[in-house]
Amino acid sequence: MAVRTPRQVGEDVWKTRIEKVNAELVTLTYGSVVAQLCKDFRNDYVQVNEQLESMGYNIGIRLIEDFLARTNSERCRSFKDTAEMISKVGFKIFLNITPAILNWSQDNKQFSLIFDENPLADFVELPDDGKAVNELWYSNILCGVLRGALEMVQLQVEAEFVSDVLRGDDATEMKVTLVRVLEDEMPVGDE
Amino acid sequence: MTIYSFWIFDRHCECIYHKDFKRPQRVLRPPTLASTTGDTKENAQQQQKRVVSSGGPPKGTGPLTVDDEAKLVFGVVFSLRNMVTKLAGDRESFFAFKTSKYKLHFFETQTNLRFVMVTDVRVEGIRPILEQIYAGLYVEYVVKNPLSPPEHPGGEGVNNELFSLGLDRFLTPLEIFE
Amino acid sequence: MRGVGTGHVDSSLHRGVTASAQALISSAVDTSSLSCYSDFASLLITMSKMQSSSRASSDKLSLRSSAPSSVLAPRRATIYDRNVNRRAPDLALSAFAFLFSEMVQYSQKNVKGVQEMENKLSAYGYHVGQRVLELSAIREIKNAKRETRVLGLLQFINTTIWKAIFGKPADALEKSKDQEDEYMIIDNDPISNKYISVPKDMPSLDCASFQAGVIEAVMDGCQFPARVTAHSVPTDLHPLKTVFLVKLDPLVLERERYMR
Numbered sequence: 001m002a003v004r005t006p007r008q009v010g011e012d013v014w015k016t017r018i019e020k021v022n023a024e025l026v027t028l029t030y031g032s033v034v035a036q037l038c039k040d041f042r043n044d045y046v047q048v049n050e051q052l053e054s055m056g057y058n059i060g061i062r063l064i065e066d067f068l069a070r071t072n073s074e075r076c077r078s079f080k081d082t083a084e085m086i087s088k089v090g091f092k093i094f095l096n097i098t099p100a101i102l103n104w105s106q107d108n109k110q111f112s113l114i115f116d117e118n119p120l121a122d123f124v125e126l127p128d129d130g131k132a133v134n135e136l137w138y139s140n141i142l143c144g145v146l147r148g149a150l151e152m153v154q155l156q157v158e159a160e161f162v163s164d165v166l167r168g169d170d171a172t173e174m175k176v177t178l179v180r181v182l183e184d185e186m187p188v189g190d191e
Numbered sequence: 192m193t194i195y196s197f198w199i200f201d202r203h204c205e206c207i208y209h210k211d212f213k214r215p216q217r218v219l220r221p222p223t224l225a226s227t228t229g230d231t232k233e234n235a236q237q238q239q240k241r242v243v244s245s246g247g248p249p250k251g252t253g254p255l256t257v258d259d260e261a262k263l264v265f266g267v268v269f270s271l272r273n274m275v276t277k278l279a280g281d282r283e284s285f286f287a288f289k290t291s292k293y294k295l296h297f298f299e300t301q302t303n304l305r306f307v308m309v310t311d312v313r314v315e316g317i318r319p320i321l322e323q324i325y326a327g328l329y330v331e332y333v334v335k336n337p338l339s340p341p342e343h344p345g346g347e348g349v350n351n352e353l354f355s356l357g358l359d360r361f362l363t364p365l366e367i368f369e
Numbered sequence: 370m371r372g373v374g375t376g377h378v379d380s381s382l383h384r385g386v387t388a389s390a391q392a393l394i395s396s397a398v399d400t401s402s403l404s405c406y407s408d409f410a411s412l413l414i415t416m417s418k419m420q421s422s423s424r425a426s427s428d429k430l431s432l433r434s435s436a437p438s439s440v441l442a443p444r445r446a447t448i449y450d451r452n453v454n455r456r457a458p459d460l461a462l463s464a465f466a467f468l469f470s471e472m473v474q475y476s477q478k479n480v481k482g483v484q485e486m487e488n489k490l491s492a493y494g495y496h497v498g499q500r501v502l503e504l505s506a507i508r509e510i511k512n513a514k515r516e517t518r519v520l521g522l523l524q525f526i527n528t529t530i531w532k533a534i535f536g537k538p539a540d541a542l543e544k545s546k547d548q549e550d551e552y553m554i555i556d557n558d559p560i561s562n563k564y565i566s567v568p569k570d571m572p573s574l575d576c577a578s579f580q581a582g583v584i585e586a587v588m589d590g591c592q593f594p595a596r597v598t599a600h601s602v603p604t605d606l607h608p609l610k611t612v613f614l615v616k617l618d619p620l621v622l623e624r625e626r627y628m629r
Contacts, residue, residue, distance in 0.1 A: 055474075
């Protein structure tokens with residue numbers, strides 16, 4: 001059988017193996033989460049960003065299992081392959097989008113995901129308190145999701161948004177950087 | 192054909208789920224003097240430390256607690272898997288090994304979740320069964336269960352009703368389960 | 370106009386939906402199409418009546434229109450220019466399931482008991498319900514009709530609202546035999562409970578409190594204040610079956626009697 005591209009895998013899994021739900025349910029529910037956090041942290045958006053990232057991390061730890069169980073994908077051979085899998089399969093089968101991969105660094109350890117569409121932020125406007133547009137990364141949960149999911153497959157990464165159309169930027173861009181490949185953990189007391 | 196036991200270990204090398212099947216040899220340790228005198232928590236812990244008196248893999252010489260047995264099972268599969276990787280390369284793993292008394296089947300996900308099933312020697316090729324337990328039961332009832340934490344220190348959140356029942360319902364009708 | 374744009378939405382996030390209604394309405398008014406106008410007029414009335422009570426009023430109300438900022442700074446097409454009738458393509462159920470998991474985990478922190486946790490989940494649902502109600506009101510603009518009786522509103526929730534968010538109507542709507550002020554909306558397979566195995570130390574916990582919050586927001590928003598709670602009533606056929614008990618505020622009952 002011919003090797004299928006990540007795009008084909010993503011499309012195929014999305015069409016045949018994914019139970020769907022109304023996007024507005026997810027959009028509005030995510031909105032309620034961000035709104036609740038803004039309340040809980042009294043509009044300290046730096047803390048809200050951190051909390052969103054950490055919730056995303058927990059989601060990533062779970063989500064990767066669902067991803068692997070549904071796609072039966074092989075281990076990626078390079079970080080480039082990983083980027084393809086994230087965009088064409090990962091984002092496709094959960095959020096039905098395929099962010100573009102751009103801006104590879106020379107050492108191939110950093111790339112950007114450009115989001116033309118972002119279901120989490122559909123019909124969202126940041127609070128106009130003069131602060132949120134500079135401080136809040138509304139979709140920061142996605143950074144955590146990538147960090148958590150990739151850590152589970154032994155890739156330690158850092159992910160952060162560098163621009164967001166919600167803030168008036170031209171594009172929504174997330175930078176993903178490979179920190180290191182993790183070793184398997186050893187049993188306690190074993191050397 | 193028979194299944195003796197089933198184990199799940201997580202990426203932190205901790206046993207997060209364990210179930211015995213068809214193990215009449217496993218008996219509760221008779222309560223000691225200390226545990227009969229009131230402290231219920233200690234008592235409960237004692238009760239949990241069931242021991243293997245005879246038979247069943249791995250065959251020990253003395254009483255073996257579940258914790259000890261988990262460590263042994265994990266030690267074996269971890270060493271074997273590492274050895275196979277060293278000999279045959281990163282993408283290689285082992286599927287099973289057998290002794291004269293039992294057979295141990297192994298399936299590891301890319302997230303370093305390790306599924307182990309110990310059966311009698313005649314059981315063949317149950318890797319698809321382990322994969323189904325992962326994809327159909329573990330992911331659906333443990334990973335997606337909002338009340339289970341993302342990770343499972345001490346097995347927290349794995350041994351829930353849906354997963355346990357699901358596992359029973361899935362395994363009981365199988366040919367290998369008799 | 371201000372009443373529409375700022376209605377019962379709190380000042381922070383997701384104001385977009387309301388605001389786009391405003392944009393939609395302004396543009397329609399500008400074109401001075403008479404028939405259109407009367408439709409919108411009825412909507413205005415409907416929506417201005419949607420001042421919600423209880424929890425909504427504790428949210429900060431924004432009385433500021435968002436129009437000025439778009440006048441001052443030249444901006445590209447905003448969310449107000451977008452068509453609210455366009456429905457975004459579906460997402461994976463798992464995306465919701467994982468998000469909901471984290472909401473539950475977050476709600477579990479620092480709570481004293483099951484009740485408090487259910488209240489927190491209900492608050493998330495309330496936020497969603499407020500917006501779904503508005504969205505439905507705008508989308509159903511052609512058949513805009515103000516529900517003035519309890520049963521009509523409950524049917525609206527049971528069908529239109531449920532379909533709009535969960536993709537199917539609820540399974541039943543019943544009136545309590547014993548209590549005049551109690552109604553039940555029944556979902557045999559609520560999305561929030563799909564993967565839930567309730568731990569033995571919290572047997573009464575029902576994560577469908579989330580949907581209870583949605584219902585409560587719609588009831589409140591339509592001037593039928595009520596308290597809504599979720600109760601799991603598993604059957605062999607529908608192990609996840611959940612009853613949403615709608616307990617009406619005495620004022621609503623009084624009005625019902627008056628209208629009869």
